[in-house]
Amino acid sequence: MSRYPLEKYRNIGIAAHIDAGKTTVTERILFYTGISHKIGEVHEGAATMDWMEQERKRGITITSAATTCFWKDHQINIIDTPGHVDFTIEVERSLRVLDGVVAVFSAVDGVQPQSETVWRQANRYKVPRIVFANKMDRVGASFDKVVKDVNEKLSGRALPMQLPVGSADDFNGIIDLLTRKMATFSEHDNGAVVTWQDVPAEYVDKVEKMRNTIVETACDFDDVLAEKYLNEQEIAQDEIKAALRKGVINLKVALAFCGTAFKNKGVQLVLDAVVDYLPSPLDVPPIEGTLPNAGEPELIHADPSSEFYGLVFKIMTDQFVGVLNFVRVYSGELKSGSYIFNIRTGEKERVSRIVKMHANKREEIDSVRAGDIAAVVGIRNAITGDTLCGSKTGALLESINIPVPVISASVEPKNKADYEKMVLALKKMMQEDPSFQFSYDEETNQTVIKGMGELHLEIVVDRLRTEHKVEVVQGKLQVAYKETIQSSADVEGKYIKQSGGRGQYGHVNIKFEPLERGKGFEFENKVVGGTVPREFIPAVQKGLEEALNTGVLGGYPAVDFKATLYDGSYHDVDSSELAFKVAASLAYKTGMKQASPVLLEPIMKVVVETPEEYMGDVMGDLNSRRGRILGMEPLIDKQVITAEVPLGCMFEYATVLRSMTKGRAMYTMEFECYREVPRNVQEEIIEKK
Numbered sequence: 001m002s003r004y005p006l007e008k009y010r011n012i013g014i015a016a017h018i019d020a021g022k023t024t025v026t027e028r029i030l031f032y033t034g035i036s037h038k039i040g041e042v043h044e045g046a047a048t049m050d051w052m053e054q055e056r057k058r059g060i061t062i063t064s065a066a067t068t069c070f071w072k073d074h075q076i077n078i079i080d081t082p083g084h085v086d087f088t089i090e091v092e093r094s095l096r097v098l099d100g101v102v103a104v105f106s107a108v109d110g111v112q113p114q115s116e117t118v119w120r121q122a123n124r125y126k127v128p129r130i131v132f133a134n135k136m137d138r139v140g141a142s143f144d145k146v147v148k149d150v151n152e153k154l155s156g157r158a159l160p161m162q163l164p165v166g167s168a169d170d171f172n173g174i175i176d177l178l179t180r181k182m183a184t185f186s187e188h189d190n191g192a193v194v195t196w197q198d199v200p201a202e203y204v205d206k207v208e209k210m211r212n213t214i215v216e217t218a219c220d221f222d223d224v225l226a227e228k229y230l231n232e233q234e235i236a237q238d239e240i241k242a243a244l245r246k247g248v249i250n251l252k253v254a255l256a257f258c259g260t261a262f263k264n265k266g267v268q269l270v271l272d273a274v275v276d277y278l279p280s281p282l283d284v285p286p287i288e289g290t291l292p293n294a295g296e297p298e299l300i301h302a303d304p305s306s307e308f309y310g311l312v313f314k315i316m317t318d319q320f321v322g323v324l325n326f327v328r329v330y331s332g333e334l335k336s337g338s339y340i341f342n343i344r345t346g347e348k349e350r351v352s353r354i355v356k357m358h359a360n361k362r363e364e365i366d367s368v369r370a371g372d373i374a375a376v377v378g379i380r381n382a383i384t385g386d387t388l389c390g391s392k393t394g395a396l397l398e399s400i401n402i403p404v405p406v407i408s409a410s411v412e413p414k415n416k417a418d419y420e421k422m423v424l425a426l427k428k429m430m431q432e433d434p435s436f437q438f439s440y441d442e443e444t445n446q447t448v449i450k451g452m453g454e455l456h457l458e459i460v461v462d463r464l465r466t467e468h469k470v471e472v473v474q475g476k477l478q479v480a481y482k483e484t485i486q487s488s489a490d491v492e493g494k495y496i497k498q499s500g501g502r503g504q505y506g507h508v509n510i511k512f513e514p515l516e517r518g519k520g521f522e523f524e525n526k527v528v529g530g531t532v533p534r535e536f537i538p539a540v541q542k543g544l545e546e547a548l549n550t551g552v553l554g555g556y557p558a559v560d561f562k563a564t565l566y567d568g569s570y571h572d573v574d575s576s577e578l579a580f581k582v583a584a585s586l587a588y589k590t591g592m593k594q595a596s597p598v599l600l601e602p603i604m605k606v607v608v609e610t611p612e613e614y615m616g617d618v619m620g621d622l623n624s625r626r627g628r629i630l631g632m633e634p635l636i637d638k639q640v641i642t643a644e645v646p647l648g649c650m651f652e653y654a655t656v657l658r659s660m661t662k663g664r665a666m667y668t669m670e671f672e673c674y675r676e677v678p679r680n681v682q683e684e685i686i687e688k689k
Helices: 022-032 053-058 085-097 113-124 143-153 201-219 223-230 237-249 267-277 416-432 454-466 534-547 577-594 612-624 653-660 679-688
Strands: 009-016 065-071 074-080 100-106 129-134 158-160 162-165 173-176 181-185 194-198 254-258 287-290 298-300 309-318 322-331 333-335 339-342 348-350 353-358 361-365 367-369 373-377 387-389 407-413 437-441 446-451 472-474 482-485 489-497 504-514 521-525 561-569 597-611 628-635 638-646 666-676
Touching (some): 009 022, 009 113, 022 100, 022 129, 065 267, 074 267, 085 113, 085 309, 143 162, 143 254, 162 254, 201 237, 237 254, 237 267, 309 416, 322 333, 322 353, 322 367, 407 454, 416 437, 446 454, 454 472, 489 577, 504 534, 521 534, 534 561, 612 628, 612 638, 638 666, 653 666
Parallel strands (some): 100 129, 129 254, 158 254, 521 561
Antiparallel strands (some): 309 387, 322 373, 333 367, 353 373, 407 472, 437 446
16 A cells, blocks of 8 residues: 555545436546546446446446545545445445545535435534535536535535536636636546636626635634634635635535536546545544443544554455455554454454455555555455454444345245355345345245345346346345334233153243334343342343244334333243243233234335426325325426335336326435334235235
8 A cells, every 4th residue: 555644645435316426526536646547437337436237237336436546645545435325335334434525416406315315424424525516517507506405405514615607518617716716627638637717807706705705714613814814914825725624624614616527627626625625534533442341432543553443344255356355444554464353253363465446456465554445355254344453352443334124025046956056145245235134034935135125126136147147036025014012011921831850931021111213122121139030131131132023913023112021930940041031032922912013114205306297196196105295396497396105105116107207207215214004004014914
């Protein structure tokens, strides 16, 4: 790996809504930094970062791809993330390990549903960001609209740093407000040469006004600068930049830039902004780790000379080198051939090779250090979110939030002899993508795959066929319903078995109570006086956890309830862990039935963009799907309808929408929450089960 000083590292992600132009922006960055000598276009299926067959076929990004480039004596590690909501785990795990984000927005569409999701994810991980309004060459493009949307819909405090000159076909320059200069881009060399000239006379007054806003905002982040400003002293450009950088790093402002990646205008200026305003590993707070039995968190600083700490944020199976574990190094140095520990498993692992990735191409390197992102070969049994450390007693870093699958389908190999091959392939895919799961349903004797949406499962089946050479038959899509309770129940579970010799005896009293949505399952031990011996308490908890996978209504997993063990009894000879596990599961079945059980269904946030003449039909159709219209917003020549609709009512919606609007409408859908199923619908679902 290069040996740039840490202050010259930038670990950034390119993130946005689907089709806002993330991959096109990344392709231009690779071209202008000299990594690629030819621009790869998404629409031609030739984008460097979209290397999977499924990505090139569909023209979308499915898996996050990492690469490294260099700009103005800085090393920039880039992760290009997907925009489709079915692959939100790729964005989630990338943001977990990045220091900064370039949030790309379509200048025509402004803030869209998935850009809201990405922004929320960046807020959760406290990732500083800058804004790039792309597609300024399109009819209806508006930089002001993007800035306004970010401020109003995302509370992002976007601050324009540029002023576009012209729009659509007449978009021919970008004014840098700090330098009061206009940049133009030559067309004959793909915009590689940037020419600076004076601001056109008609823009001078507006530039001064907007520049004053920048200076005033910068003063909010630097008291010395504010004092100079109040005393009407001269303020240097570097001082303004330093203050704005402080504001970006502290999440107080998101600086906004504009351009058109497809027409090769403005991307170099975004690279300048990455270097000038986004943080290095030294600028972000040290990452926190948790030591066993320690009250205070362990702070891990970005120091190449301290103990090695890394986080596995992505796993990929490579046909040539085996399993690649993508690691963000937070401190210390890791050398090829050295030994490290997986803190979760406690296992000692040998790092056989370290490779720097450029999409799916690999370059073998000797070592990585704090601030680097690379792939490690040789680690066994790692999962996304594992902590790697130079010491067995190291701290455990915060893991990665894994979204819950909301849709499932059965899969069977066409050739029965391929069953083992299919299971092996599914295991590899589950290791690579923790938002994908599969299991064997003993009731139906079927293998069930679970994912984030129809496209997610479609890609899994496609990969089985193309990568793993397994032809499969996919069953009907199923919704991932859940069960919960509405009231409390106090029940007894007793398991007594005598069959000659030693018997079995377990007896528990458990109170079941509902929890608020999203809380999952909680267990509390309130036994006093040893009525249930301490050594059997874990067996009671385990019995409940195993039982809640099968609800009492339709056999769906039960969630959002609390079980409190408060009493019971035992037998000196006959009591065992097994007996108390069975007693707990009996109490669960009785308690759930008595506590007013209900079904929960996944509710999706659906955003439909439709020409105005079809608006009535689209809204009527959404209402017929038990949808709830949240709002409508005009957008140039169309209407944007936002609604909440149960996932179970959205199958094959794409076909219906195309037919209804003659192919002129489009929609996006993302998981919102779980809600109670209406009683009449609940009965239908249980009958079909």
